[in-house]
Amino acid sequence: MATPLSRAPVASPVEVRDDFPILRRERHGRPIAYLDSASTSQKPHAVIEAIADYYRLSNANIHRGVYGLAQEATDLYEGARERVAAFCGGEAATTIFAKNITEAINLVAYSWGRSRLGPGDEVLITEMEHHSNIVPWQLACQQTGATLRYLSISEDGELSLDELDAVLAEGRVRLVGVIHISNVLGTINPVREICTRARAAGAVTLVDGAQAVPQMSVDVDEIGADFYAWTGHKALGPTGIGVLHGRRELLEEMPPFLSGGDMISYVGYESSTWNDLPWKFEAGTSPIAEGVGLGAAIDYLGGLGMEQVRLHERELTEYALERLGEVPGLRVLGPLEVERRGGAISFALQGIHPHDIAEICDREAVCIRAGHHCAQPLMRRLGVPATARASFHVYNGREDVDRLMSALEQARSVFGL
Numbered sequence: 001m002a003t004p005l006s007r008a009p010v011a012s013p014v015e016v017r018d019d020f021p022i023l024r025r026e027r028h029g030r031p032i033a034y035l036d037s038a039s040t041s042q043k044p045h046a047v048i049e050a051i052a053d054y055y056r057l058s059n060a061n062i063h064r065g066v067y068g069l070a071q072e073a074t075d076l077y078e079g080a081r082e083r084v085a086a087f088c089g090g091e092a093a094t095t096i097f098a099k100n101i102t103e104a105i106n107l108v109a110y111s112w113g114r115s116r117l118g119p120g121d122e123v124l125i126t127e128m129e130h131h132s133n134i135v136p137w138q139l140a141c142q143q144t145g146a147t148l149r150y151l152s153i154s155e156d157g158e159l160s161l162d163e164l165d166a167v168l169a170e171g172r173v174r175l176v177g178v179i180h181i182s183n184v185l186g187t188i189n190p191v192r193e194i195c196t197r198a199r200a201a202g203a204v205t206l207v208d209g210a211q212a213v214p215q216m217s218v219d220v221d222e223i224g225a226d227f228y229a230w231t232g233h234k235a236l237g238p239t240g241i242g243v244l245h246g247r248r249e250l251l252e253e254m255p256p257f258l259s260g261g262d263m264i265s266y267v268g269y270e271s272s273t274w275n276d277l278p279w280k281f282e283a284g285t286s287p288i289a290e291g292v293g294l295g296a297a298i299d300y301l302g303g304l305g306m307e308q309v310r311l312h313e314r315e316l317t318e319y320a321l322e323r324l325g326e327v328p329g330l331r332v333l334g335p336l337e338v339e340r341r342g343g344a345i346s347f348a349l350q351g352i353h354p355h356d357i358a359e360i361c362d363r364e365a366v367c368i369r370a371g372h373h374c375a376q377p378l379m380r381r382l383g384v385p386a387t388a389r390a391s392f393h394v395y396n397g398r399e400d401v402d403r404l405m406s407a408l409e410q411a412r413s414v415f416g417l
């Protein structure tokens with residue numbers, strides 16, 4: 001049964017576990033303890049049903065047909081956009097749907113980057129970025145002659161605003177790109193402060209909110225970023241849809257990214273003119289079912305209340321940090337105070353490779369991630385090839401952390417530790 005969207009905030013969002021059908025599955029005769037939501041979240045009935053209902057009842061191509069069904073599909077998609085925009089304090093016209101956050105960042109790197117950067121300019125990102133906010137800037141810099149620079153991180157996995165000020169003061173930075181919450185360290189970066197300082201220095205800002213929007217209340221207007229991007233599948237929504245909130249003046253001046261149907265106003269033999277925002281940046285048939293599904297996902301999160309979602313994540317993170325601290329030889333990477341971090345907890349266990357940890361966890365039906373988490377420069381900075389990582393969402397409870405603890409005990413005993 002789908003969750004009623006109007007449900008009042010709950011004290012403990014873990015009560016919603018039943019809304020996630022996949023969590024009824026068993027592995028090795030045990031229910032799954034899913035601790036990999038930083039990678040992708042599970043989906044509630046409400047999202048699955050919204051997508052199925054769209055295909056069952058309302059499927060037609062959008063923005064084109066004059067018949068009722070096409071109008072209905074268009075209203076569903078554009079209605080979802082309006083709610084997604086409002087969910088993050090943005091406007092529908094400046095909320096662009098992309099395939100995922102990676103494509104959203106590429107949109108900025110191709111359209112803004114290639115038209116604005118040149119030799120002598122600098123793009124400033126940080127050592128804790130995901131590859132999605134590194135590689136597009138490497139390519140943009142290689143093609144325009146601009147230089148890519150990195151803000152360093154401290155031993156605690158945090159950025160220094162003094163270093164930011166010093167680099168900005170050199171006067172060459174045209175764009176600052178920063179991750180809101182690190183998918184490896186959990187660090188919550190002071191993005192509002194970073195955007196204010198960058199803006200004062202004349203730089204454009206881009207925030208990677210992939211780990212923030214799913215877990216806390218985000219107001220893009222208050223943060224003041226020129227571009228704020230996130231991805232639907234980590235926010236209880238489907239794969240195949242990401243979001244870019246952009247500043248209107250910039251989006252209006254920028255050339256299109258991908259081109260073809262839907263993003264045009266007039267097509268001549270030699271040249272064309274562009275559609276209004278946001279469609280100027282949405283070429284071809286849109287991810288309609290995915291948009292509808294994302295709308296249902298943010299309705300679901302909104303029904304729980306983002307303050308409650310964050311509170312739950314904090315409580316669970318605090319519990320997990322406390323319990324992990326009991327394991328001999330285990331080192332947590334990133335800040336240890338819950339106020340300064342999100343719920344992705346990366347750790348190293350002396351004497352056991354992260355992949356072995358993840359594999360032994362799997363035998364206990366505990367799903368954690370092991371690897372470089374698409375952050376190879378950060379791994380090099382931390383001096384590790386990979387980490388094990390546990391992460392949470394509203395459907396997790398203390399019992400999942402306890403299951404992780406027994407699996408870690410198991411791993412230590414297998415390795416004779």
Ligand SMILES: Cc1ncc(COP(=O)(O)O)c(C=O)c1O
Pocket residue numbers: 038039100101102103130132133179181182183208210211231233242374
């Ligand atoms: C912080 C961060 N940025 C970007 C991404 C890329 O997301 P997607 O693969 O949906 O584009 C991820 C996914 O792991 C992430 O954690």
